Amino acid sequence: xxxxxxxxxxxxxxxxxxxxxxxxxxxxxxxxxxxxxxxxxxxxxxxxxxxxxxxxxxxxxxxxxxxxxxxxxxxxxxxxxxxxxxxxxxxxxxxxxxxxxxxxxxxxxxxxxxxxxxxxxxxxxxxxxxxxxxxxxxxxxxxxxxxxxxxxxxxxxxxxxxxxxxxxxxxxxxxxxxxxxxxxxxxxxxxxxxxxxxxxxxxxxxxxxxxxxxxxxxxxxxxxxxxxxxxxxx
Amino acid sequence: xxxxxxxxxxxxxxxxxxxxxxxxxxxxxxxxxxxxxxxxxxxxxxxxxxxxxxxxxxxxxxxxxxxxxxxxxxxxxxxxxxxxxxxxxxxxxxxxxxxxxxxxxxxxxxxxxxxxxxxxxxxxxxxxxxxxxxxxxxxxxxxxxxxxxxxxxxxxxxxxxxxxxxxxxxxxxxxxxxxxxxxxxxxxxxxxxxxxxxxxxxxxxxxxxxxxxxxxxxxxxxxxxxxxxxxxxxxxxxxxxxxxxxxxxxxxxxxxxxxxxxxxxxxxxxxxxxx
Numbered sequence: 001x002x003x004x005x006x007x008x009x010x011x012x013x014x015x016x017x018x019x020x021x022x023x024x025x026x027x028x029x030x031x032x033x034x035x036x037x038x039x040x041x042x043x044x045x046x047x048x049x050x051x052x053x054x055x056x057x058x059x060x061x062x063x064x065x066x067x068x069x070x071x072x073x074x075x076x077x078x079x080x081x082x083x084x085x086x087x088x089x090x091x092x093x094x095x096x097x098x099x100x101x102x103x104x105x106x107x108x109x110x111x112x113x114x115x116x117x118x119x120x121x122x123x124x125x126x127x128x129x130x131x132x133x134x135x136x137x138x139x140x141x142x143x144x145x146x147x148x149x150x151x152x153x154x155x156x157x158x159x160x161x162x163x164x165x166x167x168x169x170x171x172x173x174x175x176x177x178x179x180x181x182x183x184x185x186x187x188x189x190x191x192x193x194x195x196x197x198x199x200x201x202x203x204x205x206x207x208x209x210x211x212x213x214x215x216x217x218x219x220x221x222x223x224x225x226x227x228x229x230x231x232x233x234x
Numbered sequence: 235x236x237x238x239x240x241x242x243x244x245x246x247x248x249x250x251x252x253x254x255x256x257x258x259x260x261x262x263x264x265x266x267x268x269x270x271x272x273x274x275x276x277x278x279x280x281x282x283x284x285x286x287x288x289x290x291x292x293x294x295x296x297x298x299x300x301x302x303x304x305x306x307x308x309x310x311x312x313x314x315x316x317x318x319x320x321x322x323x324x325x326x327x328x329x330x331x332x333x334x335x336x337x338x339x340x341x342x343x344x345x346x347x348x349x350x351x352x353x354x355x356x357x358x359x360x361x362x363x364x365x366x367x368x369x370x371x372x373x374x375x376x377x378x379x380x381x382x383x384x385x386x387x388x389x390x391x392x393x394x395x396x397x398x399x400x401x402x403x404x405x406x407x408x409x410x411x412x413x414x415x416x417x418x419x420x421x422x423x424x425x426x427x428x429x430x431x432x433x434x435x436x437x438x439x440x441x442x443x444x445x446x447x448x449x450x451x452x453x454x455x456x457x458x459x460x461x462x463x464x465x466x467x468x469x470x471x472x473x474x475x476x477x478x479x480x481x482x483x484x485x486x487x488x489x490x491x492x493x494x495x496x497x498x499x500x501x502x503x504x505x506x507x508x509x
Contacts, residue, residue, distance in 0.1 A: 114351070116347055116349050116351035117351055117352075117353055117354075119305055119345075119347070119351065120345070120347060120351035120352075120353070120410075120413075121353075121365075122305065122340065123303055123305060123340055123343070123344070123345035123423075124340070124341075124344070124364075124365040124369060124413070124414070124417060125337045125338070125340040125341035125365065125369045125417075126337075126364075126365060126368050126369055127333070127337060127368075128333070130368040130369075134353075134364060134368065135353055138353075138355045139353075139354075139355070142355070213355075216354060216355050216356075216397040216398075216399060217354065217397075217399055
């Protein structure tokens with residue numbers, strides 16, 4: 001029989017796990033975006049070797065499973081003197097994993113900025129820093145928000161992998177619950193609910209954000225959102 | 235001075251005295267791969283002059299204009315603005331200027347584009363105030379009030395808080411002009427400023443340009459508006475396949491030129507505009 005009271009009994013532990021999941025996800029996304037943006041900018045420099053290195057990095061990260069990357073970081077790290085606590089390794093791993101995808105999203109967004117808007121700024125004597133901050137990034141936001149939100153939703157679900165390196169997040173707590181009660185179905189059901197809730201909140205906030213950054217486009221030309229730029233997972 | 239008065243001027247603007255021309259283009263050439271888009275261009279624009287560049291599409295007019303503020307790199311010859319070499323270092327031949335030097339040069343050269351190129355996420359007022367803050371270092375309040383005066387000057391004070399998407403093409407172009415004149419440039423470049431406009435909106439933009447010319451602004455205008463060129467320009471340069479095929483006052487180019495390509499171009503223009 002379905003015994004949902006188990007979810008109540010394990011409630012505190014599950015909520016704690018959920019908290020850790022959100023923390024890892026949030027911090028991972030942040031690191032991924034900052035790193036991804038930096039990679040995208042470095043890729044614009046006219047230095048060929050640098051471009052190759054960044055491209056190779058992106059290809060490797062996108063071409064290998066997150067699980068393996070995480071093992072390499074957490075279990076392989078110590079052999080090169082990198083000893084990380086599980087949660088730290090989890091956050092860093094998510095950040096690195098996300099950075100490759102975010103770099104691609106940002107690259108598409110950067111390329112989609114209308115050249116004329118940048119030329120207008122150049123012709124007024126604006127510096128590259130000013131142009132980036134005041135013209136390019138706001139224009140990129142418009143075209144990349146759907147893809148960014150999409151990637152963030154994907155990353156919520158990648159957090160389950162962290163349980164394997166013993167990060168006490170939701171999946172880990174759920175497995176504990178399942179092991180102690182043999183209530184497999186309840187566990188899986190509860191877990192699905194939690195992740196669905198998280199993804200739902202993320203996409204709702206994403207839609208709001210999108211409306212916010214595109215509000216100036218009301219009655220506008222075909223410049224709007226392009227969810228096609230969303231980079232599918234390899 | 236006596237030396238000048240003794241020579242017979244060929245045309246009124248060839249008397250320069252000791253002033254440096256606003257723009258001096260000498261032997262400029264540019265190629266895209268094997269395609270030579272500009273060949274051996276010579277052109278002088280004096281202070282307060284309006285020079286129109288006309289000619290068939292693909293003749294190099296826009297490319298030449300974009301070389302003047304180095305949005306386009308020229309390969310041969312030299313361009314000087316108020317005596318300063320554009321894009322390259324004076325001491326080392328063909329060595330590019332640093333970004334900082336290029337910016338200081340561009341501060342005095344405004345450009346108006348065919349596609350307006352307003353920043354869509356900023357209101358009209360913010361578009362005009364932006365470079366005042368970022369480039370001229372004005373504080374926000376001063377920049378805003380200056381920007382408001384500039385919008386007033388192009389007749390758009392009432393649209394200050396509108397986003398570009400809410401403005402007509404003609405209004406957007408006038409905001410773009412306000413954005414440039416706010417910087418108090420010594421020279422303004424216009425790249426087909428009315429070509430993207432509906433016919434009924436062309437007049438308002440040309441009127442603003444006429445006012446600027448009357449105020450003594452030095453202007454180089456790439457245009458297909460022959461009426462504007464004939465009535466407002468001091469000089470007209472007709473470009474064809476990367477060369478200046480005819481140059482002179484509007485009268486000299488439009489009515490007295492015997493150059494067959496000019497004749498042909500004007501005939502096509504007249505045919506297209508009669509119905």
